[in-house]
Amino acid sequence: MKFSVDARTILRLGRDSIRDHTTAVLELVKNSYDADAKKVEVEILSQPTPIIRIADDGDGMTQKDLETKWLRIGFSHKATDRRTSTGRRKTGEKGIGRISADRLGAQLTLLSKPKTEMSHGILVNWDQFDVDDKTVDAIDVREVPAKDIKLPGETGTELRIENLRQSWSSKDLDSLYQDLSQLVSPFKSKAGFQITVNSDIWDKGLMSVEAQILDSANLEFHGRFENGVLTYSFKKRTKTSKSASFENEIPWSELVQVIDPVIKDIDVGPVDISLFFFLQKAAFDSKFSLSEIKSFIKNQAGIRIYRDDVQVRPYGDAKSPSGDWLELGKRRASDPAGLARKTYKFSGTQIVGSVAIGRDLNPQLIDSSAREGLVENLAFYKLRSLVLGCVRLMEQHRHNTFVEESKTPPAALARESIGLATQHLNVMRNRLVAISKSKDLPSHLVKPIEVFIDQATVISQEVKRANSSIKELAGQTALYRGLATIGISSAVFGHEIQGVIDKFQTAADAAAANLAIPSPDIPVAKHELERALIYSNRVASWGKFALDRIQYGKREKAEHDLGRICKGILTDIAPIFAAEDITINPSSFEFQKIKVRIYEMDIEAVLLNFMTNAYHACRLEARKRIINVSIQHESRDNKEGWSLCVSDSGPGVATEFVSKIWDPLFTTKVDRHGQQVGTGLGLAIVKSISEENHGAVSVGQDLGLKGAKFTFWSPV
């Protein structure tokens, strides 16, 4: 006695287990993939009679293959022979995908042409299985000739499905197109599996998906998780190119904070994760138009799982209720913080991603028996946590980049934008000129293009003018900073200078009085006149010092010897400091030669503001008053640069003020009555200069002098 199989069983395996007609087409196309096809043609025609045609250029099937494999329900050579001859990992192991055809139509004609045989075919009428009291093997499958087989290659298989179960609409085709484009990971277009869709039901003609559109992503994340560590890097698309960050590593325990510790020990296997973030804004140098990108995002948005390069549905499918397996939409809705906030989150419609796993490499991630998805075991949850961790890393990177770029001073941003605009306008103009010279240009377009060329020229000229204005404004900014610094210094040193002026007047008055008495005291008068001269020279030198700071040449960017500039300033102000018993460390005058391209006025402003601060600080402490100044080469983050440091013997800067002191109008200076003095602008000026030069400022304690140590760093 043996088991027999009721004929209807076939229909239950096929028709009843396939969700919809789109899935049915997908199953049949998967078979083409497993047959090493490079091209699959999917045609859905309504005229002259409705038919679905799926033809590939795969290996084809021999007669024997047909009889012993295709017609044997439940048999799958994929269970034993997992890879194709080209190394593709085969999909579907249960051997029932072929029955999907029944879901589409009652009649299936299968024609195949293998390499070693003539073409041959069979005809299957699925409705014949829908009968009572018959077993599967009682129903004949007819052989048919395959003379009119139509294949995209020399070998392959063509399926013709007629007596369709349902009619197809344009919307159905859109949906099918979208599903087919996701069937194979767009991230591996090199696999050479191209699907075309053709139909007389929609007006799009022949369609295929271009995977290169991923190059238009604004930010890319690429990570590999293996042995408990995620190694990852970013690629950011700027206005000019794509820049890559260095590789980073992060262990699982830092990436994901999971309450249930059991997940930590689950070995999910190696996982490759690629995430692509799209801003959906026009970009000049993209190969794709904004509308193409938007269309791509609409079809592709979501983070999908691909096992051996074939998508595992429904993960990442926007249409499926369980498609948002990472709950990106819910995350965003619960906290819609903007990019400037630390808790910034992507929306599900901005990100396209792939999570690549393999049957062999990730055996703990198991197919669900419902033909869709994976079994939601601990390994699956670990995978989910891992991918969410990667999403968070990317969100954090985007936020940090935004915050960093926000610090770029407006002038620098303006210059960058103008530079790019000029460059792009020239490219655009040249392209238009080339088009205008083309012989194939329709005559009605000649004049409009000439007008566009003229307009591009005018815009380019206006941009150049704007650029000149920006340069001039930048020079003026340097001038204003210099003037402000003079003003600040005058306020601090002003008392000293006023004192010198008073002494001059006293000496002059004394000389005059000694000459005015009845018996003039000439020696005393002469002595006082000499003293008046000394004082007047000091006043004159301060005046010269102030005027020297704003000389025209200092407002132009040029190469300068930093040591010479600093030595000059320190020599000029040393007497003012000496009057308060403040010693500027003599070694400060021995500067090494460092040549940089900068506004001379800016360097002077930095040093003068630091020295003004130090002057005030030294007077607050009873100990010996000393100021050290140094300049040296210094590299930071692999960038060559230089730093200027000023240390004083004052009380130092309290920890709570360390970050605030650079803010405009913030001051801790008080006079002996406790009244706040000082403008609070000196250090803000220093900071603005550092930002313009993409440098950095900091304050700490000088261990030797016990006071503050201010540092200005700039890249060369």
Next chain:
Amino acid sequence: MPKIVIIDDELDEGNDFKNLINPNFELLGITGWRCHVATPFKTKDEYRDYIANDPEIAVLLLDVRFNNYTYDGEQLAEYLRGQNGDFPIYIMSSYAKDCTNPVVEAVMDRRDFRKDIKAWLPRMVRAGMRYVDTHIKELNELSILAQKIATSDATAADKEKLSAIQAKLQLPCPQIDTPHTELLLKLEKEIDKFDGLMSKLTKDGKK
């Protein structure tokens, strides 16, 4: 010859003002007065002896900021006031506005003093003269009262007045309540001693 003394840690600047003040005395017809300059003493106590040992010092002109000293001009003025409430003290400084509670005759900015020197100098001289006159008057009064004590003619009021003057002038003196006979006995003993010496010398001389 009464003096105005400038106390300034910057000697050069002090001398400039000295050279300004001295001819102005002459131009203003103020005779007998001179200006001198001194750098601050190490401690405030030293000023008491300085003033006591030079009875010509009639006015002090103080700067406020003394670099590298433990006191400043305002603190010095306070101390001196405590010693002698009438002594004329002025503050003249570029940091005049930094004074919080001056106990002096006036606080002047240097610029203001220089500009109005012809008004300030006579005012200072008058203050100095008042002090000197009062000082001499009190010394004379002290002499009269002491004589009265010696001749046992002093009333209780006289004794009180004498104590007050002694305290003001900070003069050391014996207890005025001691009976005069004791003083006389002491004097007689001294006179006897002196007579003895004189007799001896005379005898030796005759030999």
